[in-house]
Amino acid sequence: MHDEPTTRLPRGETSGAAVELEGVRRSFGGTPVLDGLDLRITEGAITTVLGPSGTGKSVLLKHIMGLLEPDEGRVRVFDQDIWQLRESERRALRTRFGVLFQDGALFGSMNLFDNVAFPLRRHTQLDEDEIEEKVMARLREVGLESSLGKAPNEISGGMRKRAGFARALIMEPEILLFDEPDSGLDPVRTSLLNDLVLSIHGEQGGTYVLVTHDIHTARKVSDDVGVLHEGRLVHFGPAAEAFDSGDAFVRQFLNGESDGPLGMD
Numbered sequence: 491m492h493d494e495p496t497t498r499l500p501r502g503e504t505s506g507a508a509v510e511l512e513g514v515r516r517s518f519g520g521t522p523v524l525d526g527l528d529l530r531i532t533e534g535a536i537t538t539v540l541g542p543s544g545t546g547k548s549v550l551l552k553h554i555m556g557l558l559e560p561d562e563g564r565v566r567v568f569d570q571d572i573w574q575l576r577e578s579e580r581r582a583l584r585t586r587f588g589v590l591f592q593d594g595a596l597f598g599s600m601n602l603f604d605n606v607a608f609p610l611r612r613h614t615q616l617d618e619d620e621i622e623e624k625v626m627a628r629l630r631e632v633g634l635e636s637s638l639g640k641a642p643n644e645i646s647g648g649m650r651k652r653a654g655f656a657r658a659l660i661m662e663p664e665i666l667l668f669d670e671p672d673s674g675l676d677p678v679r680t681s682l683l684n685d686l687v688l689s690i691h692g693e694q695g696g697t698y699v700l701v702t703h704d705i706h707t708a709r710k711v712s713d714d715v716g717v718l719h720e721g722r723l724v725h726f727g728p729a730a731e732a733f734d735s736g737d738a739f740v741r742q743f744l745n746g747e748s749d750g751p752l753g754m755d
């Protein structure tokens with residue numbers, strides 16, 4: 491049984507961070523994936539974490555949401571150390587997150603309307619008229635109101651991402667996590683999705699965290715950029731600075747060069 495989390499700030503004071511990771515270590519089968527990672531995600535900002543395939547970007551998102559517990563280190567969400575909370579409090583904290591998974595993670599047996607309505611039907615007492623109003627508003631925002639009766643396999647990859655975005659927004663999350671929103675999309679559709687991310691964030695605010703290996707996405711949408719390599723952030727700061735970094739790995743990765751410390755393995 492836990493008392494009030496010891497790391498919570500005095501009432502009325504906030505750190506301005508939506509999420510903070512401090513010295514987070516996590517291994518799988520003896521192999522370190524996160525190796526003393528520090529990260530501060532500013533409330534209201536769009537933060538992008540870039541890194542090569544298999545560096546632990548998805549593992550990082552799961553730590554941010556409290557789905558994976560670090561072997562060492564702390565994760566604070568809205569100034570609460572989430573592993574000092576009771577399970578019920580942690581579950582309540584997770585409802586403040588929305589997630590857009592790589593493939594949209596839509597239910598194949600449901601049309602788009604029912605996919606977007608699903609969290610409301612499951613987690614709220616709203617009646618069907620109220621649900622319809624909210625779902626239609628979200629589908630309109632992402633330009634899918636005329637496809638509401640379609641199944642996920644009847645629409646394009648870009649439309650599936652947008653439907654996943656609408657579903658991620660439906661519970662009005664304060665923090666929205668995007669796991670490679672651009673994977674599998676061509677450059678034009680990636681750019682259109684990024685425009686949509688920016689316009690919805692501009693209208694509604696909230697804290698967005700994207701993980702991606704697409705530097706164009708990072709350039710376009712980010713306030714802050716972190717670069718993950720070998721379990722740590724080798725760079726973190728305002729987007730403009732990331733692209734001028736003197737670090738050899740950061741420069742190689744962000745400029746897509748074959749020459750540098752990052753090899754084929």
Ligand SMILES: Nc1ncnc2c1ncn2[C@@H]1O[C@H](COP(=O)(O)OP(=O)(O)OP(=O)(O)O)[C@@H](O)[C@H]1O
Nearest residue numbers: 518519523541542543544545546547548549550703
């Ligand atoms: N539950 C798990 N059990 C064992 N190993 C895991 C688990 N989750 C992740 N890993 C390992 O952690 C490493 C990082 O995986 P992760 O999916 O976070 O990478 P990523 O950067 O998101 O990759 P990609 O860009 O290819 O999606 C991989 O080697 C993966 O096999």
